Amino acid sequence: MxxxxxxxxxxxxxxxxxxxxxxxxxxxxxxxxxxxxxxxxxxxxxxxxxxxxxxxxxxxxxxxxxxxxxxxxxxxxxxxxxxxxxxxxxxxxxxxxxxxxxxxxxxxxxxxxxxxxxxxxxxxxxxxxxxxxxxxxxxxxxxxxxxxxxxxxxxxxxxxxxxxxxxxxxxxxxxxxxxxxxxxxxxxxxxxxxxxNLGDSLLKKMTLAIPQAAIHHQAFRAFTDGLHEQHSEELLEWENQVRAWELDHDQPCPFGLPRDDLTMSDLKKEMAEEEHRRVQRGEALPGDTSPSNFIITGLDIEAAQQELLVTASKHDLTTNTYMPGLADYIKEKGYEESTSSPELIELFLPSFFASTQRDLICQQGLPEFENRLRFAQATEALAHLRRQLRTHSFANSYKTRNAHSQGAYTRSRLLQNQIEVRIKAVRAQYDISRRSLLSLRGPGDWENTLKVLRAEDIRGINERTLNEEEQEEYRRARLLAGMSEETVEGELHGLGTTSGQENIPTVAFNRSLALGEGLRVEWVKARARAERWREEVLLLEEEMRRSIAYCEWKAMYWDNAATTRSRPPESNDLALFEGVRAYAYRQASYERRRVVMWKRQWAAIQERATLVLTTQLGQGDILRNNQAMLIAPPLVVELDLSDNEMEGMEDGDVEVGDVDT
Known part of the structure; x- marks a missing residue:
């Protein structure tokens, strides 16, 4: 090698x-x-x-x-x-x-x-x-x-x-x-x-691939059917977009959500470049630090205060557990809550003051620095909040599908608790930034972008309440995917229903995001999953065929190697001649035995793969393909993989780094 x-x-x-x-x-x-x-x-x-x-x-x-x-x-x-x-x-x-x-x-x-x-x-x-x-x-x-x-x-x-x-x-x-x-x-x-070990490894991979291909194909078709009646134009647009991108990656990518134009890191870099240009022009700074660094330091302290406040609140709850008599002692001694706690220190940034006081207290131009930074901070917090809500939705779906035992449920609930803590922290950061912007800018068009967050807005895309029409559409799509009525009703109970009067959350789910960006991304990812699993079945089927064909060719190769060598005239070389010919025949026998073993080992799974590919996973346009779900008897497959054989081999049950599946 x-x-x-x-x-x-x-x-x-x-x-x-x-x-x-x-x-x-x-x-x-x-x-x-x-x-x-x-x-x-x-x-x-x-x-x-x-x-x-x-x-x-x-x-x-x-x-x-x-x-x-x-x-x-x-x-x-x-x-x-x-x-x-x-x-x-x-x-x-x-x-x-x-x-x-x-x-x-x-x-x-x-x-x-x-x-x-x-x-x-x-x-x-x-x-x-x-x-x-x-x-x-x-x-x-x-x-x-x-x-x-x-x-x-x-x-x-x-x-x-x-x-x-x-x-x-x-x-x-x-x-x-x-x-x-x-x-x-x-x-x-x-x-x-x-x-x-190809006999066992290919069998193991095919045993995983066939049901996964069927599941993802049905899930994608159900997803498509659920959107087709009212959003057929969007579906065709998404299909054309993803096909164009697959041919040319310079085309707009359909797999990613648009990145927010403004982030704190980008704005900090922009401000640093502006200050560098001012220094090059000979403009002196009013102090040891620049105005932007003064505001940035205040924002960093503010974020640390929020984190410290959460930690201190948790400590107070623990204090009541381990020191139940402390509250009475403090009341008896007349102690007052300290206002010098670091998490409660007021920073007196420009947004703290009214507009009439701000001009008298702050240096000229300082409020504008906070204005720009607060807007970037609020925009970034809103994007982070959306990401956390999508993560919360995924964790909730995972818990529903997989947490069947008490231990698994506890671990899933712990993960959700951690996500919820982050959601609360980001929401608090957004509220602070928005209040500061309202003080600095006053009411205006910017409020159409950075709206007031209500409690009902902080929900994931699959956690909002559904009205009766949406509930029926959800039920039909799930039933098309092959789910039982009991499972669907259980999911609907978890989602909840309304009379149609409740407002839809504005953060993680709104019509423009869902149909314009969010649903498009989920749809093209579901399409990719269905196609990759179908390709896996096709590739494994071809790998099985080629493995058998190669062994058959190799057996003929050894047969020819045994017969093409002529018998030596000298008796001294006769032993070598017989030994070489016996070795060739033995190798040919090994190859033929392997062919027989693999054909017997793969026969049932190959038949099932052909059935699934021809009846359910046909090469048609899934937007127009209305094949019925395959109903076939269960197939029992024996896998014989010892620990030594598994060493270094791919674990087909786990796809490292692929969260989508």
Whole structure:
């Protein structure tokens, strides 16, 4: 598996400008920071198959100074040059940076490593690593939104490293030849173990994929049916938008909610630049600190006061528990509550004073700094509140579906309590910011954007009360998804109903957000989940077919190897001839036995996969596809995976980093 020494090491090093586009993973920074003097190699890089978790031929090479682009380009291209694929999906934890000048760097490599222009490369980031990247990387580099990757997570190489790293101390002391031979042996053993365990691993993955594909297909169709009657135009618009984005990522992305234009960090940077320009013009500051820093410090103290007030209130409740006689003692001694508590100290920012007093007390221009910062603070708090409400809705849905035991319910309730504490804190921050803005600006059009928050507004999208019409629409969509009437009625009881007179919450659910942005995002994500699970079934079905076809071909290969060798005339070579032929026949027998075993092991699940694909998961436009739900008898599948066989393998029940599913 190992490569010989890369003869092209001098062609490029890490470009310092290229390591600043996104996150600073250790893989990239180590290229400039590792001490490599006197070392033949500081590590190894590898290329593996993301579907089967196997090391690729010519897919391992030495790294002289961390994961330099020169090394990784050479290893990757050496690994795929022998293939005849026209579409290659590449997952790499720094793909968002590595791909930028990849084709330019490739032109500096030998002609034998030049890819054809007909090969289409798609660069993606493994699911677990994607969360650490900037938000702008999430949708374009997500495997969840990439066609024809199924449920591949791209983290297989990390599972392989966790196993191969055990030999690192041994091989680090070896010579070059012995080290490469040892790595070859270990990588070949890994691949062989994965190969002989394909019968169980593919069966396990298919057993998970079929019901998940059916569930997500039905859920998406029910979601679509629930919107189709009254919002068919929006559905067609969303479908066209997501199709256009899948073809060209420069088109508007349908998977993300619009980012608020103004944040505190952006405004702080803007104010710092303004003050820097004033200093360059020779305008002196009135004190040791700038006006904006004076207001920012006050806002930071205000936030700390709110946090301290919550902590002090909790401590007071605990005090009454452990010191029940303290209240009587304080009353008897006549102690008064201290007004010098830090959480109660008034900061006297410009918004504290009336407009007539403000001009006399504050330096000219200071109220405007607070005005700008308060508006950014309120806008950011409102966006944060929406995120927390969506998180609360998800936690509530998760508790409803999964918390069937007392312990699970307690843990879910604890999570919801933590979210509710954050919601209260953010709501308090918003109220303070809005009151300050009202004092600074007075009534005006800005109140149409930053409205007064009422208690009934602080609800998640699935926690608002429903009127009778909405209740019936919700019931019909859930029944179409295959849920029982008892379950639907239980959910409706949790949501609640109204006579239609109660106001809809203005924070987490309103018509423009739900249909314009929020529902669109949920709909395209549901569409992506349904498509990825359907693709997973198709890919697994093809992988099973190819595994059997390969073993049948390999058996014929060994048969030919046994018969093409001619019988030697000298008797001295007869023993070798017989031994080679016996070995070839035995290998052919192994391959045929594996074919028989896999066919028997996969027959039932393959039949079920074909049935589901042809009757329920057809390749039709789901907006116009009205196939009936498949009703089939239960299928019992035996899985035989020992602990050793499971080591290093993907756990199909858990998709790391994918909260949506």
């Amino acid at each position: 190992s490569l010989t020494t890369n003869p092209n090491l001098e062609y490029d090093n890490v470009d310092p400008e290229e390591i600043n586009h996104c996150v600073g993973f250790a893989a990239l920074w180590s290229a400039n920071t590792r001490r490599s003097k006197g070392l033949r190699a500081t590590g190894i890089g590898s290329v593996s198959c993301a579907r089967s978790d196997m090391f690729r031929a010519n897919g391992i090479g030495d790294l002289q100074k961390g994961e330099q682009y020169a090394n990784m380009d050479y290893i990757f291209l050496s690994s795929i040059m022998a293939t005849s694929l026209f579409l290659v999906t590449i997952t790499y934890d720094i793909a968002c940076q590595w791909y930028r000048n990849f084709f330019t760097r490739m032109t500096q490599l030998p002609s034998a490593l030049q890819l054809s222009s007909r090969v289409d490369l798609r660069f993606r980031i493994p699911k677990f690593h994607l969360a650490a990247h900037k938000e702008s990387c999430h949708a374009p580099f997500s495997l969840n939104y990439t066609k024809w990757v199924g449920r591949t997570d791209g983290e297989g190489v990390e599972r392989m490293w966790s196993w191969l790293n055990k030999v690192s101390h041994s091989v680090s002391m070896m010579g070059q030849g012995g080290r490469q031979d040892t790595l070859d042996d270990f990588c070949n053993f890994w691949n062989w173990r994965k190969t002989v």
